[in-house]
Amino acid sequence: MPEKKHPNKVAVTSAVPTSEKPHVVTGGKPGDIGGLVSVKIDDIELKVPFGTTILEAAKTAGIRIPTLCYHEDLCLAGVCRICVVEVAKQRTLQTSCTFPITEPITVTTTSQRVRQARRHVLDLLLAKHYGECYSCFRNNNCELQALAKEYGVDFFRFGHVEKPKYEVDRSSYSVVRDMNKCVLCRRCVRTCIDLQSVGVLTAAQRSDRTRIETFLDRPLADVICINCGQCINRCPTGALRAKDPSDEIWAAIDDPKKHVVMQTAPSPRAAIGEEFGLEPGTSVTQEMNTAIRRAGFDMVFDTNTTADLTILEEGTELLHRLYKALVQGEKGILPQFTSCSPGWVKFIEHFYPEFLPCLSTCKSPQQMFGALIKTYYAQKQGIDPADIVSVSLMPCSAKKFEANRPEMHASGYKDVDYGLTTREMAQMIKEAGIDLTRLPKSHFDLPFGDASGAGLIFGATGGVMEAAIRTVVEVVTGLKAEQVFSDANVIPVRGFEGIKYMEIAIPQLGPVPALFNSLIKKGKLGATWDWLKGATLKIAVAHGTANARKLMDDIKAGGKFSQCHFIEVMACPGGCLGGGGQPIPTSPSIRAARAKAIYGEDMGLALRKSHENPHVIKLYEEFLTDGPCGEQSHKYLHTHYTPRGDYLV
Amino acid sequence: MLATERESLRHEIAELAEKFEHKRDGMMPMLETIQEKYRCVSDFAMQEVARQLGVFPTEVYGVVSFYSFLSTEPKGKFVIRLCRTLSCDFAGKREVARQLENELGIRFGETTKDRLFSLEYCNCLGMCDNGPALLVNNDVYTRVHPELVSDILEKYRRMFGPASQLEEMEAHHA
Numbered sequence: 001m002p003e004k005k006h007p008n009k010v011a012v013t014s015a016v017p018t019s020e021k022p023h024v025v026t027g028g029k030p031g032d033i034g035g036l037v038s039v040k041i042d043d044i045e046l047k048v049p050f051g052t053t054i055l056e057a058a059k060t061a062g063i064r065i066p067t068l069c070y071h072e073d074l075c076l077a078g079v080c081r082i083c084v085v086e087v088a089k090q091r092t093l094q095t096s097c098t099f100p101i102t103e104p105i106t107v108t109t110t111s112q113r114v115r116q117a118r119r120h121v122l123d124l125l126l127a128k129h130y131g132e133c134y135s136c137f138r139n140n141n142c143e144l145q146a147l148a149k150e151y152g153v154d155f156f157r158f159g160h161v162e163k164p165k166y167e168v169d170r171s172s173y174s175v176v177r178d179m180n181k182c183v184l185c186r187r188c189v190r191t192c193i194d195l196q197s198v199g200v201l202t203a204a205q206r207s208d209r210t211r212i213e214t215f216l217d218r219p220l221a222d223v224i225c226i227n228c229g230q231c232i233n234r235c236p237t238g239a240l241r242a243k244d245p246s247d248e249i250w251a252a253i254d255d256p257k258k259h260v261v262m263q264t265a266p267s268p269r270a271a272i273g274e275e276f277g278l279e280p281g282t283s284v285t286q287e288m289n290t291a292i293r294r295a296g297f298d299m300v301f302d303t304n305t306t307a308d309l310t311i312l313e314e315g316t317e318l319l320h321r322l323y324k325a326l327v328q329g330e331k332g333i334l335p336q337f338t339s340c341s342p343g344w345v346k347f348i349e350h351f352y353p354e355f356l357p358c359l360s361t362c363k364s365p366q367q368m369f370g371a372l373i374k375t376y377y378a379q380k381q382g383i384d385p386a387d388i389v390s391v392s393l394m395p396c397s398a399k400k401f402e403a404n405r406p407e408m409h410a411s412g413y414k415d416v417d418y419g420l421t422t423r424e425m426a427q428m429i430k431e432a433g434i435d436l437t438r439l440p441k442s443h444f445d446l447p448f449g450d451a452s453g454a455g456l457i458f459g460a461t462g463g464v465m466e467a468a469i470r471t472v473v474e475v476v477t478g479l480k481a482e483q484v485f486s487d488a489n490v491i492p493v494r495g496f497e498g499i500k501y502m503e504i505a506i507p508q509l510g511p512v513p514a515l516f517n518s519l520i521k522k523g524k525l526g527a528t529w530d531w532l533k534g535a536t537l538k539i540a541v542a543h544g545t546a547n548a549r550k551l552m553d554d555i556k557a558g559g560k561f562s563q564c565h566f567i568e569v570m571a572c573p574g575g576c577l578g579g580g581g582q583p584i585p586t587s588p589s590i591r592a593a594r595a596k597a598i599y600g601e602d603m604g605l606a607l608r609k610s611h612e613n614p615h616v617i618k619l620y621e622e623f624l625t626d627g628p629c630g631e632q633s634h635k636y637l638h639t640h641y642t643p644r645g646d647y648l649v
Numbered sequence: 650m651l652a653t654e655r656e657s658l659r660h661e662i663a664e665l666a667e668k669f670e671h672k673r674d675g676m677m678p679m680l681e682t683i684q685e686k687y688r689c690v691s692d693f694a695m696q697e698v699a700r701q702l703g704v705f706p707t708e709v710y711g712v713v714s715f716y717s718f719l720s721t722e723p724k725g726k727f728v729i730r731l732c733r734t735l736s737c738d739f740a741g742k743r744e745v746a747r748q749l750e751n752e753l754g755i756r757f758g759e760t761t762k763d764r765l766f767s768l769e770y771c772n773c774l775g776m777c778d779n780g781p782a783l784l785v786n787n788d789v790y791t792r793v794h795p796e797l798v799s800d801i802l803e804k805y806r807r808m809f810g811p812a813s814q815l816e817e818m819e820a821h822h823a
Contacts, residue, residue: 199705204714213714215707216692216721223707648706649692 041107054085054096054107065109066118066147069185070097071234072587073573075194080125080185082147084117085109093117119151127158129237130165130180136238137427141584143236144183166211171219173404174227174243174397174580182212182239188231195573197546198347200225212239215648224350224646226545228343228571229397229421229580242397242581245418246428252389252417253296260389261299261377262292263369266307266459267395267576268422270597274583274590275426276436281593283601286441292393292425293442295432302444303392304455306368307467309619310340311454311610313637314362314464315472316516316628318566320524327531332357335540335555335564338464340364342402343571343580345641347545352552353643361638365458366392366399367408369448370415371636376623378411380447385411391418393425395459395579398571410636421581447615453602454610460595461543461575462493462500465568469493469504469539471611476529478510481609488608493539494599496574496588498547501560504537515611518626538564544573650693659697666701673702676712680719689723717771725760725767727805730784733770740780741794748795752802765809766802 036047041058048057053076058065069080078098085096088106093114096107108114125144133139161180169177189201189212200223204213214223232240252258269285278284289300317336324330339345339360348355363371370392374385392399399419402408408415420428429436444450454467469490470481481488484507492502509529512520519525540561542551548569555562572578574591577598602608610616624632650658665682669675679698683690690698690713699706713719731737731746750756753766760767776782779791790801 193705193708199707202705202707202711204711206715206717213707213710215695215710648696 037101038104039101039107040105042109048101050102051100054087054094054099054101055083057101058096058107058109063109065096066150067097068143068147068183068236069187071187071190073195073234074187074190077186077190080183081121082118084114084121086111086114115151119153120157122148122151122153123157125183126153126156127160129183130161130163136181137241137244137423138238138584142238145237169220170243171221172225172227172243173221173401175220175225175229175232176241176243177220178239178241179211180239181237183237184210184212185236186212187234187236188212188240191230191234195544195546196226196228196230196571197549198224198226198228201231218648223648224644226343226346226350226571227398227401227580228545230572232397232580233578233582233584233586235584242421242424243400244424244427245400245420246424246431249389249391249418249420249428250296257387258389259299259383259387260297260391261301261373262297262391262393263301263303263306263366263373264288264292264393265303265366265395265576266456266463266598267579267582267594268393268425270459270577270594270601271395271582272422272426272436275423275430278437279593280590281597283597284436285601286443287436287439289444290439290442291429291432291434291436294434294439295428297391299445301369301373301448302451302455303365303369304451304458305448305613305615306365306372307340307455307458307464308452308610308613308616309368309637310362310365310458311464311467311471312515312616312620312628313368313633314338314360315468315475315610316519317360317362318468318472319476319516320519320629322565323525323531326535327526334358335561335567336360338566338568339639340458340464341569341571341576342396342398344545344548344569346398346401346644347548347571348552348569349641349644350646351549352556353645355552355555356641356643359641361634361640363408363637363639364399364402365455366394366419367402367410367415367639368637370403370408371410372619372623374411374413374415375636376619377447385413388413389417390415391420392416393420393422395422395576395582396572397421397580399581407639422579423581423583426583447618449615450607451615452610452613453605453608455613456602456605457598459576459598460494461496461570462490462541462568463575463598464570465493465539465541465566466490467610468566468568470609472537473504473506474609475513475611476506476510476532477508479508487603489599489603493541493568494595496543496592496595498542498544499551499561500541501564502539502541504539506532506535506537509533515620515627518630519628524629537566539566539568540564541568543570543575543578545569545571650691655693658691658694662694662697662701666698671701671703673704676702676704676709680709680713684719687723688726689720692721695721717769723760723764726765726809727785728767728769730769730771730774731757732772732774732776732780732782732784734773734777736777737780737782740792742781744795745781745783745793745798748798752798765806 035050037050038047039057041061044061046061055065065083068082069077076098078095083096084093086108087094164180166179192201193199200214201212205211252260269288270283273282273284274280292300321333321336325334337359339362370390373390374388378385403416403419454470457463470488473484474481493500516525520527542548551561577594578591665679680690683694695709696706699709753761755761757768774782776791781793782791783793
């Protein structure tokens with residue numbers, strides 16, 4: 001008979017699935033909340049705020065407790081039970097990640113009982129895990145593998161899966177699911193529901209038949225998935241991965257007839273070093289250029305150039321929309337939403353299709369570049385666009401889906417042939433036998449050259465907004481951005497707050513630049529800025545689609561954000577630098593380090609405003625001759641969207 | 650599903666959700682009601698429940714797939730659930746199971762062609778001292794032996810379908 005001497009005094013225990021971190025605990029005396037509780041962990045005594053979990057307390061005491069289902073970004077689950085510890089006066093072992101300290105307790109994190117329990121948990125996980133470590137892309141970066149090593153697993157106590165049991169789901173353009181490797185930690189479920197508010201995955205069935213499934217276990221391509229890949233970044237094993245096109249790219253590189261060009265987004269350069277053992281936040285832009293060339297790519301371009309182009313196009317579109325709304329009284333076209341993030345684009349197509357008229361018609365920088373490479377660049381270099389293989393290095397899995405959108409054929413060919421993630425690029429560089437960290441530096445290739453810092457900060461949340469503000473403020477006021485914001489840094493839009501809001505009063509009005517002449521001729525803009533007199537530009541920035549959902553619901557309800565003129569949304573937490581194609585693992589501190597690297601590199605550049613980028617100016621002189629939002633640019637740089645709705649059946 | 654059927658189901662679920670103030674704690678009773686009426690919770694019903702309660706369809710699917718009394722595929726009018734746990738097994742569950750399969754012409758996990766009976770195993774019914782035990786919808790039968798099986802089935806056949814109509818006619822003539 002189990003002892004009944006020790007009734008569980010704590011109301012919230014590991015058995016209760018907590019949907020939020022237990023900052024407020026209902027147990028104990030109400031007066032205790034906010035106070036300090038003393039706790040003894042392995043002979044270390046410390047005082048922690050009431051309700052701190054054992055895991056958090058151990059971390060502050062410098063004691064490491066192994067975890068598997070726990071993730072800093074996610075709510076608590078307590079399902080894997082690898083973090084069990086002994087708590088005095090508790091009959092059973094307790095999961096430290098979900099155990100809130102509400103009264104003085106004594107915890108033992110290492111004992112024979114604890115070690116054996118953890119080892120058995122691992123043995124049981126391995127009995128169900130089809131682990132082919134050599135042929136797994138997470139080899140050497142797998143949390144299950146690391147734990148097996150840590151706990152000295154040298155044989156399979158409860159057997160091992162010899163053959164894969166489930167078919168690998170390769171239906172999606174972006175995410176590949178291999179449930180043979182799943183350990184049911186439910187990080188992907190929590191990511192998809194809580195962090196991204198998309199709800200693709202769930203734990204279905206019961207007991208030993210439990211599996212992570214989509215709605216009715218449909219293929220991923222047949223459910224509402226925005227392809228953001230956040231689940232990949234948080235999967236502890238190789239159950240989730242991005243669809244890897246590197247074999248096709250190697251084939252193109254090896255084909256002498258093919259001209260293989262690469263465009264690199266701003267975020268991979270701030271993170272790819274992590275794959276080579278560098279600290280998070282080490283920027284390796286120019287070493288990476290050399291590595292990509294040495295791996296066999298013919299040209300390396302900077303996607304930031306088309307990010308600059310995006311700013312000019314999207315900024316012009318904003319001014320045009322403002323003109324239409326404020327002067328001509330048109331409704332339903334504001335706020336203008338950015339369209340750089342393909343995850344966000346698919347999110348709004350599914351969940352808020354009625355707002356598609358507000359979504360900027362500009363393509364993302366990747367697709368703008370794709371269209372230019374097979375038209376402008378091909379003409380300039382005298383290469384048949386059919387022989388060009390256009391690859392993009394992106395921090396993103398949704399970019400793979402975007403490249404495969406049927407409307408992305410502006411050049412007459414598939415504008416971007418392959419989207420490659422940071423992880424896959426690192427793998428290709430390693431496969432080519434190159435050590436990224438020891439390479440000489442080199443610049444981006446002409447005719448697109450090095451871009452501005454404004455394009456670079458597209459990688460962080462708020463970056464598109466800051467780049468747009470730098471340009472729009474200069475274009476409208478005639479002042480220098482530095483006169484309005486110190487060092488042209490727009491601090492309020494930076495940082496990782498879920499939704500950021502800012503108001504910018506327009507201090508004075510300058511002359512309308514010559515760039516807009518063709519628009520003025522068509523009556524799309526006024527000849528002066530007088531109509532903007534005394535106006536205040538209201539803007540907002542959101543990252544992570546759960547925040548985007550809050551923002552959209554507020555707009556729908558006619559709240560504060562419905563008054564905004566321009567809103568930036570990035571599908572991934574932290575913006576592109578936290579994208580689904582970035583090196584694993586991810587955490588708030590890693591993302592902060594990457595952001596610091598990006599902003600630091602921006603500060604070091606002489607060119608920090610999109611409209612001053614000489615290559616972009618040349619592009620408008622040579623190719624997009626009727627200016628931003630003109631006919632040429634509409635043909636190549638703008639797109640349309642599909643209202644998809646959220647009906648599965 | 651016909652568009653009109655969808656429309657009426659949507660309406661029905663909306664009314665049901667109203668009763669539970671569109672709160673997610675209403676999910677279980679809602680699903681039970683739908684299961685009872687339609688003998689399954691269809692794909693469309695899961696999606697509508699999700700829409701009404703402000704959760705994702707996948708979450709509803711997770712719940713439906715978790716509970717064995719809820720199903721995504723239509724069940725028969727009468728669901729026979731035979732206890733498969735230890736004491737019933739010792740008391741002669743296997744013979745009862747074979748008799749059920751023979752009488753109905755189906756295996757466990759299947760539904761008869763006329764959609765009258767579904768046959769499945771369930772876990773302990775708490776009738777361990779009176780095994781073997783089985784459930785027909787909400788009725789419990791204990792100390793079941795193979796000879797009893799046809800009587801039990803006949804009782805339900807008479808409650809529904811052509812047989813029950815016959816009974817009605819007989820009663821009318823009498």
